[in-house]
Amino acid sequence: MRFRDLSLPDLAAALRQTGIFYRIGPFSIHLETALPELPPVLHRLYSDFSLLDSDGFADFHVRLVSPHGPRALWRSQVRFLIDDASHFAPFPREIALALLEWGLNWCVFKRAHQYLMIHAGVVEKNGHALIMPARPGSGKSTLCAALAYRGWRLLSDEFALVRPEDLTVVPFPRLIPLKNESIPVMRQRVPEQAMGPTLPRTRKGTVVHLCPPTDSIRRSGEVARAGQILFPTYTGGQPLRFEPLGKSQTFLRLTANSFNYEAIGLRGFETMSALAGHWPGAEFSYGDLDEAMEYLENLLPRAAPPAPSVADQGEVPAMPSR
């Protein structure tokens, strides 16, 4: 059953009474909220996501509540609770959807240490995952969104969840948070696609959430092999630049963009060095979205990549000797 199979009144009642259980990629989420403005937004934006039978188990038990107290008298706010504990300051209520999405990111970032987590957009074509680690503001979400609506499968616009045992990337397709200048860009490109309300004055500026393509949600159980690592930067008006990096530089840049490289110890080192060793990355800066997408279309091989080895690449390197 999917969100769209519930009527809006039933969805609102379930959210208010017992909460709903749903799946995004490998994670199950239990969400409860009595905020009346959220069910219509979720009904529309989450329409293709799967609802789960409520057996009580979920990876994350989440509640969005409107806090009481004197502050509520002059400023309406919303609080994100995980296992009934609050870890963030309340947000203005008009950006409750952004708080839900960012809060779920936080849950994954804090708990999903079975994966090596890299702050990266990931899209897939012909069996190759294109991993694009980048800092906020680099244009990663826009590039991911544009590629996703050009026939690539969206795995995530935020997390590369890499399985240490086989270096595959686990899909985690979420709503894509478009920010500021990227909002009109994507509205023009995919005017027919569902987008959330305009959320003004968030910490990242104005945000609008774009639904991922239905096919990406439907195939969120299919992992993908890494095929290329790119570090993208949007440089408006500048010519496209593709500059290959060495393995060490790739390793360094990947670790700088990882959420949990240090936390998972040797497993993190082995996984990260296997990624950098098999797929040395490249700097990729672009000033024109269409030109960038055309370039990327031709970058990956047509055939699916072979399975790489995660085996140790030599405990002690050979040293010079005469």
Added chain:
Amino acid sequence: MRWRLNPLCQLHWRCWDDEYILFNASSGQTHFLSVLGALTLQLVADRALDREQLLTAFSDRLDDFTVDAETQEYVANMLADLDNLGLIEPVP
């Protein structure tokens, strides 16, 4: 003063294009090492060596290494750095 590998280290190496990446599972730290740094760790893992013995070993193994005031100072600083990182220690 002679130096040896810190016996608490659990080292995992990667070597790409003369750049050495070292993960010390005991500390959880990752280090990027030059050829000299990596060679030092390997030499003192076999047996404790002082700075003069290390300089001789570098001259024997590396074509473009010559012992002069500059390289002596460099190696002294490098040994201090490796000590600070907990990778080597002085032999009592």
